[in-house]
Amino acid sequence: MQLHELQPNHKSATARRIGRGGKRGKTSGRGHKGQNARAGNSGRPEIRDFIKKLPKLRGHGVNRSRTVNSGRTQAVVVNVAALQTHFAAGDTVSPKTLVAKGIVDAVAKRAPVVKILGNGELSHALTVTNCAVSGAATEKIKAAGGTIS
Numbered sequence: 538m539q540l541h542e543l544q545p546n547h548k549s550a551t552a553r554r555i556g557r558g559g560k561r562g563k564t565s566g567r568g569h570k571g572q573n574a575r576a577g578n579s580g581r582p583e584i585r586d587f588i589k590k591l592p593k594l595r596g597h598g599v600n601r602s603r604t605v606n607s608g609r610t611q612a613v614v615v616n617v618a619a620l621q622t623h624f625a626a627g628d629t630v631s632p633k634t635l636v637a638k639g640i641v642d643a644v645a646k647r648a649p650v651v652k653i654l655g656n657g658e659l660s661h662a663l664t665v666t667n668c669a670v671s672g673a674a675t676e677k678i679k680a681a682g683g684t685i686s
Contacts, residue, residue: 612650612669613641617677618657626661632668659683 555565567574620630623638632648635641641651653665655673662682670678670685678685 610650612652614652614654615640615668616654616656617659617674620653620663621657621659621661624663627663629664629666630668631666653678 555561555567557565564574572578573580615635619640623640624630624634628634630653632641632651635651636643636648641649643649650669651667652669652671653674654671655675655677659677659681662684663678664683665678665685675685
């Protein structure tokens with residue numbers, strides 16, 4: 538191998554030159570006016586450090602998904618297996634009866650929103666009211682002779 542045969546493994550990356558017309562248009566990703574929009578701008582390091590300490594999203598707390606969607610009610614999940622063990626044939630399953638049997642905890646002294654999922658087996662007929670029911674749970678309840686209203 539000779540010196541003139543050497544080649545770099547990857548091309549050297551050059552910084553994208555913005556603010557000179559072309560594909561980006563208008564302000565070319567520099568915002569509007571001000572010191573940071575000018576050519577040759579480089580902020581003073583101590584100001585840069587100060588900016589880094591500012592929180593990025595204010596007013597959202599630690600867990601943004603919980604605070605932004607705080608009005609959303611999460612359904613309490615109950616599996617078909619729990620209904621099999623706690624309810625006898627012909628019983629009515631509702632949020633109130635689930636709280637009374639201790640399967641689900643009351644939220645603010647009220648029965649919560651309940652969703653029944655299809656994990657487990659069901660051998661006797663039950664009447665399900667005022668509960669959201671998944672597709673698999675619907676099949677199992679109806680197969681056992683139960684009804685959903």
